[in-house]
Amino acid sequence: MAAMPGPLTPALRSCPLRTLASPASIGLRPSSEEEDQFPLPPRLLLQAPGIQGGQLITALHADPGQATGACLEVGGLGVPVLNQLHITRVGLETPTAGAGGGSVTLVEQSALGSCALTVATAEGQKGADIAAALEAAAQSPGIPGTQLQCPSERNPRDLVARDGALVSAAASTIQVCSNDPRAGIDVRSADLRNVHPVANAGSDRVIPPEADAASVIFDGSASADPDSTPGTNDDVTSFEWYEDGKAGPLLLGRGERLEARLPVGVHRIRLRVQDQGGLEDSDEAVISVEPAPSQKGSASSPTPACHESGRSPCSP
Numbered sequence: 001m002a003a004m005p006g007p008l009t010p011a012l013r014s015c016p017l018r019t020l021a022s023p024a025s026i027g028l029r030p031s032s033e034e035e036d037q038f039p040l041p042p043r044l045l046l047q048a049p050g051i052q053g054g055q056l057i058t059a060l061h062a063d064p065g066q067a068t069g070a071c072l073e074v075g076g077l078g079v080p081v082l083n084q085l086h087i088t089r090v091g092l093e094t095p096t097a098g099a100g101g102g103s104v105t106l107v108e109q110s111a112l113g114s115c116a117l118t119v120a121t122a123e124g125q126k127g128a129d130i131a132a133a134l135e136a137a138a139q140s141p142g143i144p145g146t147q148l149q150c151p152s153e154r155n156p157r158d159l160v161a162r163d164g165a166l167v168s169a170a171a172s173t174i175q176v177c178s179n180d181p182r183a184g185i186d187v188r189s190a191d192l193r194n195v196h197p198v199a200n201a202g203s204d205r206v207i208p209p210e211a212d213a214a215s216v217i218f219d220g221s222a223s224a225d226p227d228s229t230p231g232t233n234d235d236v237t238s239f240e241w242y243e244d245g246k247a248g249p250l251l252l253g254r255g256e257r258l259e260a261r262l263p264v265g266v267h268r269i270r271l272r273v274q275d276q277g278g279l280e281d282s283d284e285a286v287i288s289v290e291p292a293p294s295q296k297g298s299a300s301s302p303t304p305a306c307h308e309s310g311r312s313p314c315s316p
Contacts, residue, residue: 059188059195061226064095067178072185075173088174091165091186092131093230098124102180106134109173110156116149121180128164135161186226194277197225197236201271201285214289218258220271227275238274243267264291
């Protein structure tokens with residue numbers, strides 16, 4: 001799978017790899033900066049050599065606003081002998097307010113060649129409307145057709161809109177590019193009904209103390225699930241917060257947001273989330289609670305007795 005053509009940002013990421021196949025590897029191929037070479041865009045590559053007795057299924061997802069000006073591509077997966085995907089679902093997602101206006105391009109590689117379809121998006125348009133517009137472009141009659149980058153001799157005419165998304169049956173590679181600030185992308189095998197959630201426990205933090213402990217708020221609202229309603233994480237049904245210790249994980253509490261008191265020291269906090277289909281993911285954050293100034297033994301600080309006496313400078 002690949003994310004291209006622009007630089008890969010933290011907001012544009014694939015769903016976590018879950019496979020029993022081994023070996024499998026995933027990595028980012030850097031862009032080429034060598035002299036006298038055409039620059040190559042960075043690509044996120046998934047490789048699984050020697051896979052037998054099954055199929056490697058992947059899903060790529062970017063929420064509305066996270067993939068603007070970027071492309072998601074999936075190819076070379078499914079049936080290796082045929083170099084053809086199983087039936088693939090392409091979803092276009094928008095928030096409640098709809099699209100922001102721009103365009104969406106879908107490039108389909110099949111045995112006939114490359115077919116690129118581009119449709120304009122209007123402000124307020126829903127994802128299902130964009131999918132229907134792409135279907136209409138793919139199924140438009142005529143020779144060579146209305147789409148200059150998808151003439152009839154390279155158009156397999158296999159794209160159909162189903163349940164608000166596009167379904168392709170002939171592609172060996174599909175690339176979807178969003179140039180709409182409020183249009184997200186979800187590409188997966190049509191057989192893949194549920195995708196793993198992505199836990200987000202927040203960033204590492206240093207907390208000032210309150211006496212010998214500190215009150216800390218844990219926030220897992222940045223956790224996501226591609227199966228959720230766009231702009232929400234409503235497919236995530238469980239948030240559990242643990243502290244990893246020598247005796248094993250200790251449950252601190254449950255909920256998307258949780259407040260707990262932590263003593264002075266370094267704490268490894270783990271968030272485990274679960275979606276409606278029972279799939280799980282976890283993420284870790286390190287919370288450091290600093291000791292109070294009095295505990296640091298600062299010789300330059302006046303003693304409480306001096307403050308209470310009101311005398312300056314302090315005298316015995």
